[in-house]
Amino acid sequence: MLTVNADGKIMVRRCLVTLRPFRIFVLGIGFFTLCFLMTSLGGQFSAKRLGDSPFTIRTEVMGALESRGVLRRMSDMLELLMKRMDILARLENSTDFHKGDEARFPLDRFQPAAGLMERIQAIAQNVSDIAIKVDQILRNSLMSAKMGDGRRDQCEVPRDPKYPDCAGKVEWMRARWTSDPCYAFFGVDGTECSFLIYLSEVEWFCPPLPWRNQTAAAPSPPPPPRAQAAFRSDLARLLELVGTGKESLSFMKKRIRHLAQQWLRAARRLEQKLKGRQRDQKHILVHIGFLTEESGDVFSPRVLKGGPLGEMVQWADILAALFLLGHSLRVTVSLKELQSNLGVPPGRGNCPLTNPLPFDLIYTDYHGLQQMKQHMGLSFKKYRCRVRVIDTFGTEPAYNHEEYATLRGFRTNWGYWNLHPSQFMTMFPHTPDNSFMGFVSEELNKTERQLIKSNKVGSMAVVYGKEASIWKPQGKERFLAILNKYMEIHGTVYYETQRPPEVPAFVKNHGLLPQHEFQQLLRKAKLFIGFGFPYEGPAPLEAIANGCVFLQARFNPPHSSLNHEFFRGKPTSREVSSQHPYAEDFIGKPHVWTVDYNNSEEFEAAIKAIMRTQVDPYLPYEYTCEGMLERIHAYIQHQDFCTTTSPPPPPRTKSPAMQSPPSVLALSPNATHLVWSPSARRDPRAWPPVDSLQVWVSETRHACTETCRRRGLVCEPTFFRFLNKKEVFLQLSITCDSTEYEMNHLYPAVAENVHECYLQKEPLLFSCAGHNSKYRRLCPCRDYREGQVALCRDCV
Numbered sequence: 001m002l003t004v005n006a007d008g009k010i011m012v013r014r015c016l017v018t019l020r021p022f023r024i025f026v027l028g029i030g031f032f033t034l035c036f037l038m039t040s041l042g043g044q045f046s047a048k049r050l051g052d053s054p055f056t057i058r059t060e061v062m063g064a065l066e067s068r069g070v071l072r073r074m075s076d077m078l079e080l081l082m083k084r085m086d087i088l089a090r091l092e093n094s095t096d097f098h099k100g101d102e103a104r105f106p107l108d109r110f111q112p113a114a115g116l117m118e119r120i121q122a123i124a125q126n127v128s129d130i131a132i133k134v135d136q137i138l139r140n141s142l143m144s145a146k147m148g149d150g151r152r153d154q155c156e157v158p159r160d161p162k163y164p165d166c167a168g169k170v171e172w173m174r175a176r177w178t179s180d181p182c183y184a185f186f187g188v189d190g191t192e193c194s195f196l197i198y199l200s201e202v203e204w205f206c207p208p209l210p211w212r213n214q215t216a217a218a219p220s221p222p223p224p225p226r227a228q229a230a231f232r233s234d235l236a237r238l239l240e241l242v243g244t245g246k247e248s249l250s251f252m253k254k255r256i257r258h259l260a261q262q263w264l265r266a267a268r269r270l271e272q273k274l275k276g277r278q279r280d281q282k283h284i285l286v287h288i289g290f291l292t293e294e295s296g297d298v299f300s301p302r303v304l305k306g307g308p309l310g311e312m313v314q315w316a317d318i319l320a321a322l323f324l325l326g327h328s329l330r331v332t333v334s335l336k337e338l339q340s341n342l343g344v345p346p347g348r349g350n351c352p353l354t355n356p357l358p359f360d361l362i363y364t365d366y367h368g369l370q371q372m373k374q375h376m377g378l379s380f381k382k383y384r385c386r387v388r389v390i391d392t393f394g395t396e397p398a399y400n401h402e403e404y405a406t407l408r409g410f411r412t413n414w415g416y417w418n419l420h421p422s423q424f425m426t427m428f429p430h431t432p433d434n435s436f437m438g439f440v441s442e443e444l445n446k447t448e449r450q451l452i453k454s455n456k457v458g459s460m461a462v463v464y465g466k467e468a469s470i471w472k473p474q475g476k477e478r479f480l481a482i483l484n485k486y487m488e489i490h491g492t493v494y495y496e497t498q499r500p501p502e503v504p505a506f507v508k509n510h511g512l513l514p515q516h517e518f519q520q521l522l523r524k525a526k527l528f529i530g531f532g533f534p535y536e537g538p539a540p541l542e543a544i545a546n547g548c549v550f551l552q553a554r555f556n557p558p559h560s561s562l563n564h565e566f567f568r569g570k571p572t573s574r575e576v577s578s579q580h581p582y583a584e585d586f587i588g589k590p591h592v593w594t595v596d597y598n599n600s601e602e603f604e605a606a607i608k609a610i611m612r613t614q615v616d617p618y619l620p621y622e623y624t625c626e627g628m629l630e631r632i633h634a635y636i637q638h639q640d641f642c643t644t645t646s647p648p649p650p651p652r653t654k655s656p657a658m659q660s661p662p663s664v665l666a667l668s669p670n671a672t673h674l675v676w677s678p679s680a681r682r683d684p685r686a687w688p689p690v691d692s693l694q695v696w697v698s699e700t701r702h703a704c705t706e707t708c709r710r711r712g713l714v715c716e717p718t719f720f721r722f723l724n725k726k727e728v729f730l731q732l733s734i735t736c737d738s739t740e741y742e743m744n745h746l747y748p749a750v751a752e753n754v755h756e757c758y759l760q761k762e763p764l765l766f767s768c769a770g771h772n773s774k775y776r777r778l779c780p781c782r783d784y785r786e787g788q789v790a791l792c793r794d795c796v
Contacts (some may be wrong), residue, residue, distance in 0.1 A: 037091040066442065155193035158207050166206040170195050180376075182347025202352060203378055215718045229281040229326030229560040231271045235260050240321040241331045247303040247332065248291055252316035253313055259320070259625065266625035267324040270633065273796075280637060282327045282360040285341055288315055289368025291333040304510070305494050310537045311365075313428055314390065316437040317364060321625075321632045330359070338368070339375055349375040349697040358381045361636070365390045366414055372733055384419060385642035388635075391424040391568070393536070396436045397767040398745040399571035400424075404765060415571035418764065420641040421717065428536055429789050430583040431705060432768045435635060436790040439538055440625050441545045442519070449617050452523045452547045458611060460549070461527040464539055465511055468493050468500035470531050479597050480504060482604050486611060487527060492518060522546040527610055530579045532597075537561075537568065540580050544591050550611045552579040553597045574769065585709070586789070590615050621787030631790050638687035638795075663694060663727050673697075674731055692782040692792040693719045695748075699730060704779035714789055715768035719780030720760065724748050726779060729757050749775035 018251050103748035157170050166605040173195040177183045187200050188194045197205040240251050256263075270319060270325035290311065291297050299312065307773070322331055332338050343353045362383075364372065368388055373380045389395075399415035406416070444452065451487070461483060465471075469494065481488060485630035493500050494512040503509050513521065519542070522528065530542035530552040536767050540550045578584045583592040590613050595606045621627045672696035676682075682690055698707040708715040722728075724747075726739050734750050736757035746769040747760040751774050758775075760766055771777070782792050 002736060004698065007247075014075065022312065024375055024767075030728070044761070058327065059298075078774060079522050081781045108240065108461065129647050133139055135771045148403050155191070155196055155209070157196070158194070160207045163205060163207050164417075168198050169203075169205040169547065173199070180347075180348045180350040182345045182351035185347060186351060203397065206453050209261075217369060218781070223510075227281040229279040233264060233267070235263065237319065238319060238329070241323075242319065242327055243331065243333065246291060246300045246333065248297075248300040248312050251303050252312050252319070255313065255316040256320050257441065259317075259442065261439075262625045263324055264318050266629055267624050270629045273630075274633075279326070279637065280634075282325050283330075283358060283361040284322055284530050285330050285332065286315075286319060286322070286364045287332045287338050287364040287368040289360065289365045289371055292338075292367065292371070293623070294335045294371065295367040295517075308534065308537070310534075311390075311392065311438075313538050314392075314437065317628060317631075318390070318437065318441045321629050322363070322506070325629065325633055327636070335371055335375075338371060342372070342376060344375045349377060351377045352379040352382075353377070354681060359386065361386055361388060362684075363388045369417065377517045384417075387419070387422045387423060387675060388435075389417075389432065390420070390437060392427045393431050393567075393570050393572055394426045395421065395571040396431060396573060396745070396769045397421045397422045397433055397765050398573070398770060401743075401745075401764050404745070404762070410571075410573075412571050414569065421767070422639065423641055427538075429586075430536075430581065431572070433717050435639070436627055436631070438622060438631065438790075441538065441541045441619055441623050441630050443624055444617050444621060449547075452617060455524060455525055456547060457488075457524050458526050460486045460490065460525045461529055462492070462521055462525045462543070463507070464528055464530040464537075464543075465534065465607055466492055468495070468502045470533055471500070473501035474533060475598070475677065477601060482600060483529065483607060490521065490525065492521070494607070522548055527607075532579050533566075534579075535576065536580055536582065540583050540592075541619070541623055544583070544587065545617055546624075547615060547617040548789055549591060549593065549613065549615055550580070550583055551593045551595070551606060552583070554578050554594045556596065572769075586620065587618070590781050591618050622789065627788055631788065634791055634796055663725075663731060664690075664722060665728060665731060667731060668694075674728070687795065688782055690719070690722070690793050691757050692794065693722065694781045695723055695728065695732070696779050698771070698777040698779050699770050700773050700776055702777075703771040704777055704781075705772075707777070707779045708768075708781035713781035715782050716780050716782040717766050717768055719782070720748075720766035721763070723778045723780055724760050724766075726757065726759070745770050746772055746775050746777055748778040750778075751775055 016145070067093045099601060109777055153306050160166065170192070173183070173188070177188050177190060177195070180232070183198065189197050193209070196206050197212065198207055201209045202213075208307065237255060239256060242249055242256070243612075244251050287294055290299060299308070303309065303312070319329070319331065330341055332341060337346075341359075342357065343355045345351050345354050357379065362372075364387065366389065371385065374385070376383070395417075398408065398410045399412055400417055400419060400421055402416035402418050403412075405411040415504055420435040422435045424434040425440065426434050429436040430439075463471075471491075480489070484502045489507045491503055491509040492511065492513050493509050495509075499509060505507045505555055522543050523541075523546045525548050528540065528548040528550050530550070530554045532555075540552070544550055555577055557563065558577045559567060560575045561570060561573060565572075578594045579590075584594045592680065593606050595602050595608060597603055621632065662677075662678055662680075664680035665674040666671075666680075668675050676690050676693050680690075694711075695714060696707055696711060696713075704715040726736065728748070729739075729750065731738050734752075734757065735755045736750070737755040739757045739759060741759050741761040743765055745757065745765045747758045747765075753774075768779070785791050785793050785795070
């Protein structure tokens, strides 16, 4: 038996230990080389795809010169490895410990080394070939870049009267182009040509450069037919869209689940009412700005602690309505999601979006509106007509118009957006200048209504409000003592460990109740009483829908931004005469009683009368699921704020031969107001239909809102354009010694004592709100459907 030299054993062991990791190393080098080439060459080709910005190629090319050196070093390293393997092979051939058939370590154990050498040689050759090809590509790119440099150095700012802002914008770019990375993202590199290319092709302040590749605009094919919206019959997908991670989102999903069957029944009824009418499916983004971390999200932590839930109630109902109507939804509650969905370029928000806006409509709030303005650049101005702003208390035109608000003292932290006033959508129909969005309350079936009537406790009252602060004295002891004489008082005030000291001992406090248990409490109670705050929440409507009488305080003088801290800074001058004006004006007795809480006799008399009064559960149609679906359907189908309308014509002197076209308005048979003339042409696309128009003249100190309401009508700001003519004053027998066009939210109007008439110069200032002791206003009124004040009788 042959023995093996000890040195041979050691050498073999070293070879075995060395070769295995070496194989892994070589495979790793090959994989790295492949990845590197894909990245490097992909970058070159992508640079070529960005052919609309030749100056970006130079940046990519400079980086690629370094990668060419890396390829060469890699090739050299592989050649060195091949030489060392060759030495190892010669060393193996010079030893005799592996010769003979009886060797303990036969040669076939080392055969893979030869194959490995061949692979290394092949890799080295491939890398060398690729390096040569890359070098050729880079040379060609450098030649193209140099040619671009030559053109770029020759750019001059064009003097084109069609682009008067071009020179100023170029000057700004010279000084500030590094202030936002988004400019570099679009190819700006500090040269004149890069400024001009950006300002002509990304923005629109400069004319296109003649040497740029301007392909002839071929007639674009007609857009494909839009998908049709179909009513949905399942809300499961919506619950997925809403998402998770916040208590506020959990609350909204619970509400959607709770009302699911009512929503589905309402959708079926509306579908039958529309009789198969064609509806385009809209792509809609819903961005709930107040729930984003960037806005503070003060609501989510307070959901379980008695915080305000009205906004989340409304958003949950908006989502359900939009989804059931069959539209395509995207829901975001973070700034990052918003930027991704809009296509915001990287940077600080000074550049336009990278692509056309993919959404037909965007529903958001004031927080979301501000976030969009900060990150959309010039695209915000272009696309803001697609925005709908959920605005609890409303925004009047005088506060919305930036220039006018600044000049006349109406500027607040929440106004001056220059939107069409109807783009603001409110929780209650406080002013017709805004669109009434609303929310829903739970409907009762016949059995539930009978059960509630039989189980009512005639001497039980529930106090409106979940926060202990509303119980602080401020004169409440007197009327609470009176109420306690006649009724057992219940509260739902939040507390963690001990009873809130602000709640009197004779009040039975249940703590914060889940919505279902709160509903059960309302179904027992006779009275739901408000302490003056919170204003205009959903709870009073829920109480009335569950058979309660709502008792609230009358404010004298009315609360407004002029005399009350809560309304200060809000973009409205509305005067609130009670805690819940909608309940007072649109529902009233016997369901709603509004009294002076400072008058003990009036308050006690109201309590006695309420205890004697029998009421049935009542819910206005506009706050049912069907009513909200019907309203939102009408808005989506008919409201279009992106179609430009021509401003009112400036005053001009007419020659005697010139005659005005016949008026579209005519005096009513009783000669008290104007109506649409039977002989005037009607635009079938006009919405609301012009047949519903009535023109009335207000009294001094009366807004058009009040003027129309006194006649059983509602003010319709869309119709102001038909009134804004001198001929209308003549038709109403109003004498005008002079007629002026001015910006004023009260115009058109007449100062009768001096016979001066005024017409509106700025369409965004047409307003149903506002009054003055000097003016009588021309007011456009219309009819409305019973229980649906937002829509006229023929509006659906």
